[in-house]
Amino acid sequence: MSGFKKDGLSVFCxxxxxxxxxxxxxxxxxxxTLTLSAIHAIIAVGLNLLMGYAGQVSLGHAAFxxxxxxxxxxxxxxYGLPIPLGMxxxxxxxxxxxxxxxxxxxxxxxxxxxxxxxxxxxxxxIFFNExxxxxxxxxxxxxxxxxxxxxxxxxSDLSYYYLTSLTLAFIIVLSLNLINSRIGxxxxxxxxxxxxxxxxxxxxxxxxLFVFVISALYxxxxxxxxxxxxxxxxxxxxxxxxxxxxxxxxxxGGMARIWGSVIGAFFLTILPEFLRFFENxxxxxxxxxxxxxxxxxxxxxxxxxxxxxxxxxxxxxDV
Amino acid sequence: xxxxxxxxxxxxxxxxxxPAFGEDTIKIGALFSVTGPASFLGEPEKxxxxxxxxxxxARGGVLGxxxxxxxxxxxxxxxxxxxxxxxxxxxDNVIAVxxxxxxxxxxxxxxxxxxxxxxxxxxxxxxxxxxxxKKWIFKTPxxxxxxxxxxxxxxxxxxxxKIAIITVSDGFGxxxxxxxxxxxxxxxxxxxxxxxxxxxxxxMTAQLTKIKNTPxxxxxxxxxxxxxxxxxxxxxxxxxxxxxYMSHGVASPKFIELSGSxxxxxxxxxxxxxxxxxxxxxxxxxxxLVKYIKDYETKFKSxxxxxxxxxxxxxxxxxxAIEMGRSAKPADIRANLEKIRNFVGTxxxxxxxxxxxxxxxERAFEMVVIQKGDWKLVK
Amino acid sequence: xxxxxxxQLLLSGITVGSIYGLTALGFTIIFxxxxxxxxxxxxxxxxxxxxxxxxxxxxxxxxxPSIFISVVVTTIIGAAIERIxxxxxxxxAVLNLIIATIGVSIFIRGVIMFVFGKxxxxxxxxxxxxxxxxxxxxxxxxxxxxxxxxxxLLLWLFFFFKKTIFGKAMLACSHDRxxxxxxxISVNKMVLASFAISALVGAIGGAILTPITLTSYDVGIMLGxxxxxxxxxxxxxxxxxxxxxxxxxxxxESFGAGLISSAYKDAFAFFILLVLLFFRPTGxxxxxxxxxx
Numbered sequence: 007m008s009g010f011k012k013d014g015l016s017v018f019c020x021x022x023x024x025x026x027x028x029x030x031x032x033x034x035x036x037x038x039t040l041t042l043s044a045i046h047a048i049i050a051v052g053l054n055l056l057m058g059y060a061g062q063v064s065l066g067h068a069a070f071x072x073x074x075x076x077x078x079x080x081x082x083x084x085y086g087l088p089i090p091l092g093m094x095x096x097x098x099x100x101x102x103x104x105x106x107x108x109x110x111x112x113x114x115x116x117x118x119x120x121x122x123x124x125x126x127x128x129x130x131x132i133f134f135n136e137x138x139x140x141x142x143x144x145x146x147x148x149x150x151x152x153x154x155x156x157x158x159x160x161x162s163d164l165s166y167y168y169l170t171s172l173t174l175a176f177i178i179v180l181s182l183n184l185i186n187s188r189i190g191x192x193x194x195x196x197x198x199x200x201x202x203x204x205x206x207x208x209x210x211x212x213x214x215l216f217v218f219v220i221s222a223l224y225x226x227x228x229x230x231x232x233x234x235x236x237x238x239x240x241x242x243x244x245x246x247x248x249x250x251x252x253x254x255x256x257x258x259g260g261m262a263r264i265w266g267s268v269i270g271a272f273f274l275t276i277l278p279e280f281l282r283f284f285e286n287x288x289x290x291x292x293x294x295x296x297x298x299x300x301x302x303x304x305x306x307x308x309x310x311x312x313x314x315x316x317x318x319x320x321x322x323x324d325v
Numbered sequence: 326x327x328x329x330x331x332x333x334x335x336x337x338x339x340x341x342x343x344p345a346f347g348e349d350t351i352k353i354g355a356l357f358s359v360t361g362p363a364s365f366l367g368e369p370e371k372x373x374x375x376x377x378x379x380x381x382x383a384r385g386g387v388l389g390x391x392x393x394x395x396x397x398x399x400x401x402x403x404x405x406x407x408x409x410x411x412x413x414x415x416x417d418n419v420i421a422v423x424x425x426x427x428x429x430x431x432x433x434x435x436x437x438x439x440x441x442x443x444x445x446x447x448x449x450x451x452x453x454x455x456x457x458x459k460k461w462i463f464k465t466p467x468x469x470x471x472x473x474x475x476x477x478x479x480x481x482x483x484x485x486x487k488i489a490i491i492t493v494s495d496g497f498g499x500x501x502x503x504x505x506x507x508x509x510x511x512x513x514x515x516x517x518x519x520x521x522x523x524x525x526x527x528x529m530t531a532q533l534t535k536i537k538n539t540p541x542x543x544x545x546x547x548x549x550x551x552x553x554x555x556x557x558x559x560x561x562x563x564x565x566x567x568x569x570y571m572s573h574g575v576a577s578p579k580f581i582e583l584s585g586s587x588x589x590x591x592x593x594x595x596x597x598x599x600x601x602x603x604x605x606x607x608x609x610x611x612x613x614l615v616k617y618i619k620d621y622e623t624k625f626k627s628x629x630x631x632x633x634x635x636x637x638x639x640x641x642x643x644x645x646a647i648e649m650g651r652s653a654k655p656a657d658i659r660a661n662l663e664k665i666r667n668f669v670g671t672x673x674x675x676x677x678x679x680x681x682x683x684x685x686x687e688r689a690f691e692m693v694v695i696q697k698g699d700w701k702l703v704k
Numbered sequence: 705x706x707x708x709x710x711x712q713l714l715l716s717g718i719t720v721g722s723i724y725g726l727t728a729l730g731f732t733i734i735f736x737x738x739x740x741x742x743x744x745x746x747x748x749x750x751x752x753x754x755x756x757x758x759x760x761x762x763x764x765x766x767x768x769p770s771i772f773i774s775v776v777v778t779t780i781i782g783a784a785i786e787r788i789x790x791x792x793x794x795x796x797a798v799l800n801l802i803i804a805t806i807g808v809s810i811f812i813r814g815v816i817m818f819v820f821g822k823x824x825x826x827x828x829x830x831x832x833x834x835x836x837x838x839x840x841x842x843x844x845x846x847x848x849x850x851x852x853x854x855x856x857l858l859l860w861l862f863f864f865f866k867k868t869i870f871g872k873a874m875l876a877c878s879h880d881r882x883x884x885x886x887x888x889i890s891v892n893k894m895v896l897a898s899f900a901i902s903a904l905v906g907a908i909g910g911a912i913l914t915p916i917t918l919t920s921y922d923v924g925i926m927l928g929x930x931x932x933x934x935x936x937x938x939x940x941x942x943x944x945x946x947x948x949x950x951x952x953x954x955x956x957e958s959f960g961a962g963l964i965s966s967a968y969k970d971a972f973a974f975f976i977l978l979v980l981l982f983f984r985p986t987g988x989x990x991x992x993x994x995x996x997x
Contacts, residue, residue: 035416063802110982116798117741120806121932122981125974128929132971135523136494144524145429145496146403148436238433240403246925250810257803285360285400286818293811300803301792360822400822526969527917530716531962534709551824551918562835563712564842583826583918 013182016265017175024171028164037163039279040272041235044170045228047271048177050255051264052224055181057253058261059190060217061197062112063120066127067225067252070100072134072244074226075233076141079150082234089154089234097226104222105215112214127249134241146240153234166235173231174268177224181264184220193217197262247289254292257299260306269307350393351386351653353643354419356409356434357448357636358426361401362524365550365579367426369633370448371396372625374423377640380620387647394640395419399430406430407437414441420655423639424448426632427549429496435462444659446642448635450573451500455682463662463682465638465672467596467689469497469547472573473504475594475690477512479703480543480570489518489541489567491532491556493548498524501547501572517541522552530559537565549574554583561587568592573690577630581698592703594690596631596672599700613669634671642668642675708840713962714955719847719916721954722854723749726909727931728938728946729861730902736878736941737898738794740801744785744809746928748903751778752910753919754816757825767827771911775904781812782903786896794895809924817921829915846915853912857905858947865943874898878941926970933977939986 024044028037049071056062078096081087087095111122134141141147153160153169160166184190192213195203200210233239251274259270274292278284284291303310355374358367378394386392395417399406406425413419414437421444425431428451435454438445438461445462447454452468480488488509492502502519509516517539520532533556536544544567546556553575560569569591571580576595581588597604601614617637621629645668646661647653665684668675673689692703727749734742755774759765765773785808793804830849835842865871876884877894885891910919910927917923934953938945953973961969 033416035412038411038415057799061797061799063799065806114981114985117802118981118985120743120802121741121929122978124929125933125977125981129971129974129978132968132974136968138494138499143494143499144403145499146433148433236407237436238407240407240433242402243404250806253803253806285398287814289810290814290818293807293809293814296803296807297789297811300800300807301789304800362822362824364821364823523969527923528716528720531713531958534712534962538706538709555918562842562844564835564837583824585828 013179013186017179017182020178020268021172021175024175025168028167034163036279037167038235039276041163041167041170042232043272043275044167044174045232045235046252046255046275047174047268048228048231049225049252050259050267050271051177051181052221053252054256054259054261054264054267055184055193055224056217056221057256058263058266059185059193059197060214062214062218063116063253064123064218064221065120065246065249065253066123066125066130067221068244068246068248069127069130070104070222070225071229071232071248072130072239072241073103074100074229075239075244076134076147078230079147079233079239080140083147083150089151093153093230093234096230097223100226100229101219101223104219108215108218112211112218124246124249127246131241131245134244141241144241146238148238150233150237150239152237153231170231170235173227177227178264178268185264189213189216250292254295256306257304258295258306260308260310261304263306263308263312266306266308273307350391351388351647352417352419353392353394353640354413354417354422355394355396355636355640356399356406356413356422356424356426356430357396358401358430359396359398361399362551363401363426363549365577365630366448366632367398367401369577369621369630370424370426370636371398373621373633373636374640376620376624377637381644387644388651388653390653392644394423399425401427401430403430403433407433410434410437414438414443419443420653421446421643421658423636423643427495427497428454428500431462431464432496435459438462443655444643444662446639446662448632448639449497451497452504452683453500458680458682461659463642463677465635465642465670465675465683466632467573467672467685468683469501469572470504470508471685471687471690472594473501473508474687475692476545476570476572476592477505477508477514479592479692480545481512481514483543483568485542486513487515487517487540487542489520489536489539489544490516491518491520491522491529491536491544491546493524493552494521495524495548497572497574498548501574505545505547522548522556524548524552526552527555528559529556530563533559533563533565536567537563541567543568543570545570545572547572547574550577550579551583554580554587557584557587557591573631576693576700577632578628579630581695588695588698591695593693593695595693595700596634596689597691598629598631598634598671600691600693600702603702609669609674610671614671617671631672638670638672638675641670706840709962711839711841713958715841715843715847717955717958718951719850719954720913720958721934721951722850723909723913723927723950724930724934724953725947725950726854726857726905727927728934728950729858729943730906731931731935732941732943732946733861733874733902733905734898735935736943737874738790738877738895740790740794740805741932742899742902743802743805743928744812744924745902745906745931746924746926747809747812748778748782748906748924749910749913749927749931750816750919750921750924751781751812751903752907753914753923754820754825754910754921755907756911756914757827757919758820760827761825767830770827771908774911775907778907779900779904782906783896783900785903786899790899791892791895809928813921813924820921822921824918824920825914826918827915844916846912850912850916853908854947857908861901861905861943870897929977930973933973933980936977936980936985 074096077099078092081092192208255270260266357370359371374394382391397409423446428449431447431449447464450466450469452470454464492498518536522529546553571593646658650657650661663679665677673685675684677684693700694703730745756770759770759773793800829846831845835844873889874894934949935946938949960972
């Protein structure tokens, strides 16, 4: 099966799965968990483009998630702007700030980049916390209207779930296309060897910035979906802990594997619902996952599954 | 392609795990900050809830049915509070909820209860929770307004006229700050310094240095641990002699533990629970206080805090409302809560009405001073 | 504001700055020997404080023995981290290394949170808490201890790196790993030692500061970040720069909080970090090995 057809079939099966799942749930409450998982998956896919394909690290991605969320919240609630407009502005603002920050930051390499993104994330978090008149400060911002597009309000949890999961499917398609395009190949070249890529005339800085902004836009999209679902937003969702959680999702799922990020996001979002004592071990678990996976399974769950099947198929054809 | 079927499998396994509930019990929800910065408030609240569940069920339950108190920990985090409230309302289908511990978390989840028509009896202090009155929202702690009035009246009695305030930048602290700024001028007191600190700050010498340079004759600090303890220590370190008043937010043993000898002489308004032994026997609250202290300290082998008392009041009020109306339906509970008069609780004697969803006033507070690591009534 | 108040702010700045400096020093030692930025450095400082509290309250030991035990245990943990989690990924991609040290930092924090909870803890100052006052400035005895211990540590490290064979061997590794290996220096041992020494220095810093600032499971993140900022201020790779950068940062923060706004206090450090990284990554003192595209 050609790569393109394989991808198409994958997405189709995925969409079918997503549409069918609600009918198997024993308690309506879990639909919200799935919606949140889909939202996280959108960010994770974007972050994966940055980390897995372009090889850059970001320890402050929660900031872009938060900037869009707060912007849309404030514009639609305090200023009464129509929801679609608020959302678009929020997403674009995230992208714009990523562009501004990206230009100097992406010139740094490795650890300095990591620290810079970390520092940026913390500054944004402090900003959310301290500009109380604007954001409500640590107590959060309430009364955000539920998402409504073209006159239809996504009031029920089920309708919101369908909206978010279809958006996720769309994002996956978009990303798969990106990877299989010229841009994707350039990114892979940069990831493999920046020097070699430069020799081939690839404008490294431009591509890195491009992916950084794209990943911020994804995070922004997730942010506006998040805030118009919960109708509430508070700084603690957008701190360093969440940025780490995002990185863990990508590493767990498999860097440079789009579906891996989806797996990672769903896994880490659903898991707390089933472990009563999860809160106590949450941080420890994320740390352990990062360490174990980076040492033993750097290709993540998705990568490992692929490897296992490839080995199995190879053995089959040996017969 | 095969990775999809794997995803499907993994997803399926998780969803299949969804736990099932539903027996014939009366389910009351509880949301406390058992961990996190407000844990010294939330942990006694949780312990009290567990203790009451046991005691009530041992004597036959309510209306012949056992009660089940479903407790979640919001970790003093606003987001977790919102998510837990969702769980209680949508997944656990409770008939009423007790808590949250903090004012900030209460504000965050209020609307959900108004929409879901389920009563919420908060254990947080901010006056704004019940003023303006919201149909389904109640609270048991004494209002911060009365705490502020108690403090400022005491300062006035000492013939001071200039005060400095230092408040924490969270829901509780900011509510306190607003009330202090509103009430002080009405008592003829001038606020000559208005400092703020963050909930996680570990050093307030900068703010105190600023205050030291003003003519303030008393300092009022409004926050919950650990900030006030740091401020108490910083004040000693900087050699400041100006009297220091705290809010009722520090009325727990943890404050004395964290501030050590710096707590000597600090004044605060508090519920009678922490000075119960000094309360005269004929005071209506005395038997309730003594019994609660005895039960709690025997069971948990640690000293009581006024905050655990707020949970006791909240749960017992719900039970009373159910018994009064002979119904465990949320709407009936709500209506009966408003009818409760002269209910003797740990925080005070409660008198509810459709306009008053707190039921307490200034008389619920006593002025207390910390001497030699213990609470003493100010006579 | 009176002059005395300025001195007061300066003093609190120097006290806290000493710890930033010690943390920065830890970063520098590991960076110099291995080229790695150890994201878990802040956690070493946290462990110094938390484990000392545990030894004090859990085993009822005296203050000094508790600190001694906590520093020893943290040093061992530092060495263990290198062996177990860093060595396997050392040759690999930078991204993997970063994730490994972040993973370690989070794991340590998670374990401490699991075992000790989220509460804040403290222990008494070494020589009591009556402040010494002169010229209107109040100095806590603990501040003097912090500054004194920091200076002593700096002197010891200077002596160690310049005069002892082991120290010189570690420096050699930082200049050229291959050449050092060729002359018979066991690079693995040097790397292990660098982690151990960084943990030691960080833990001491954490322990002596706790009586003033209290400690809890999550103080490591901020301390680590600020320590890194201090490194950048002084020029990454330069130990004196690190210590100097720490003091500068502490003072800037203190004055910022006192004169401008206490709410944004933490943001100062990161803001300075970002500005320096973008415009002058070699730091104020120069000497650094930052790579740019």
